[in-house]
Amino acid sequence: MNGYLKPVELGKASRLIHHGPTVLVSAHHQGVDDVMAVGWACALDFAPPKVTVVLDKVARTRELVEGSAIFVVQVPTVAQLQLVDAVGTSTLFNDPDKLLKSDVHLFHQDGFGHLPFVTGCSAWLACKLIPEPHNQENYDLFIGEIVGAWADTRVFREGHWHFQDADPAWRSLHYIAGGHYYATGDSFFAATVES
Amino acid sequence: MNGYLKPVELGKASRLIHHGPTVLVSAHHQGVDDVMAVGWACALDFAPPKVTVVLDKVARTRELVEGSAIFVVQVPTVAQLQLVDAVGTSTLFNDPDKLLKSDVHLFHQDGFGHLPFVTGCSAWLACKLIPEPHNQENYDLFIGEIVGAWADTRVFREGHWHFQDADPAWRSLHYIAGGHYYATGDSFFAATVES
Numbered sequence: 001m002n003g004y005l006k007p008v009e010l011g012k013a014s015r016l017i018h019h020g021p022t023v024l025v026s027a028h029h030q031g032v033d034d035v036m037a038v039g040w041a042c043a044l045d046f047a048p049p050k051v052t053v054v055l056d057k058v059a060r061t062r063e064l065v066e067g068s069a070i071f072v073v074q075v076p077t078v079a080q081l082q083l084v085d086a087v088g089t090s091t092l093f094n095d096p097d098k099l100l101k102s103d104v105h106l107f108h109q110d111g112f113g114h115l116p117f118v119t120g121c122s123a124w125l126a127c128k129l130i131p132e133p134h135n136q137e138n139y140d141l142f143i144g145e146i147v148g149a150w151a152d153t154r155v156f157r158e159g160h161w162h163f164q165d166a167d168p169a170w171r172s173l174h175y176i177a178g179g180h181y182y183a184t185g186d187s188f189f190a191a192t193v194e195s
Numbered sequence: 196m197n198g199y200l201k202p203v204e205l206g207k208a209s210r211l212i213h214h215g216p217t218v219l220v221s222a223h224h225q226g227v228d229d230v231m232a233v234g235w236a237c238a239l240d241f242a243p244p245k246v247t248v249v250l251d252k253v254a255r256t257r258e259l260v261e262g263s264a265i266f267v268v269q270v271p272t273v274a275q276l277q278l279v280d281a282v283g284t285s286t287l288f289n290d291p292d293k294l295l296k297s298d299v300h301l302f303h304q305d306g307f308g309h310l311p312f313v314t315g316c317s318a319w320l321a322c323k324l325i326p327e328p329h330n331q332e333n334y335d336l337f338i339g340e341i342v343g344a345w346a347d348t349r350v351f352r353e354g355h356w357h358f359q360d361a362d363p364a365w366r367s368l369h370y371i372a373g374g375h376y377y378a379t380g381d382s383f384f385a386a387t388v389e390s
Binding site: 012015018019020021022039040041042043044045050052054078081082084085134135139140141143159160161163168171173174175176177179180181182183184185186187188189190191192 | 207210213214215216217234235236237238239240245247249273276277279280329330334335336338354355356358363366368369370371372374375376377378379380381382383384385386387
């Protein structure tokens with residue numbers, strides 16, 4: 001945790017993932033931490049704010065989410081490209097040193113117990129699982145209610161992303177396939193249209 | 196329709212939205228076409244390929260999807276910024292001339308009847324609704340199976356996006372809030388990590 005990390009009001013929390021970044025999902029259960037890369041994550045509602053994440057059955061993180069019913073969705077940066085790819089291509093089931101080898105460092109937030117947050121990201125959403133067994137079993141689709149949100153003020157402040165003013169290393173990653181990612185790019189504003 | 200528009204194999208169709216772009220959702224039912232901007236759209240599976248889209252009850256397009264059980268998810272471009280913002284901020288319920296005023300032009304694909312596709316996008320996914328009334332009513336969440344996929348070869352070909360080689364006007368849009376969008380940005384490849 002660092003002095004740049006500030007809470008984001010829950011009414012604006014979904015903006016942290018509106019741009020469709022690849023995220024890291026982390027969870028803790030019975031003494032085990034895990035972190036995975038998730039390309040399929042999306043906002044679902046504003047009030048209360050909710051998210052969807054697709055968690056494959058091959059991921060240990062999924063077991064931890066099912067066991068603890070709480071998880072973190074966090075937005076990694078271009079500076080974390082190798083970390084993201086590493087946690088997206090290895091599994092704790094096969095490699096107990098996955099997080100160490102992937103250079104993942106974790107921190108905790110007051111009031112959230114052992115819930116693991118990944119150091120160096122630009123934004124974090126603490127999400128309480130809304131159990132939907134049909135979706136989880138049939139589609140690997142998990143729904144979470146956002147119960148806490150924080151961002152690094154060097155790139156998100158006063159309810160807005162500031163990628164255009166920040167070091168490019170702060171930009172988000174958007175995964176395509178096979179180790180190929182795009183970063184978040186230029187900023188555009190639509191002109192107000194009078195109808 | 197133009198000569199650059201080519202089919203994409205269904206096994207790679209979800210790559211068309213992996214980068215988390217804002218999409219346009221279009222549908223037709225009983226003589227009515229509508230198109231809406233959707234910030235909350237996401238891939239859900241590879242085989243068969245599926246997507247999720249969040250369709251608010253205020254959108255006429257949602258009624259058309261419910262009525263016809265088929266819809267198009269298409270990826271608009273920076274060149275279409277004003278069109279995207281226009282169809283995202285007006286509704287056919289209040290303005291029968293919405294599509295005309297938004298400068299939306301539609302085309303059709305062989306084998307898909309009246310299903311409306313928006314001209315000028317970079318990619319198109321024809322999606323058959325998988326009815327999930329609980330998700331639709333409680334979360335405005337709709338699941339579709341991708342049954343047809345096409346892309347403009349000037350920016351997506353041989354299973355890969357080529358934003359880095361194309362005119363920047365072809366980049367996708369990533370909506371944040373209040374008329375503010377980011378374009379898809381620079382391309383990065385993660386180094387292969389030996390564990």
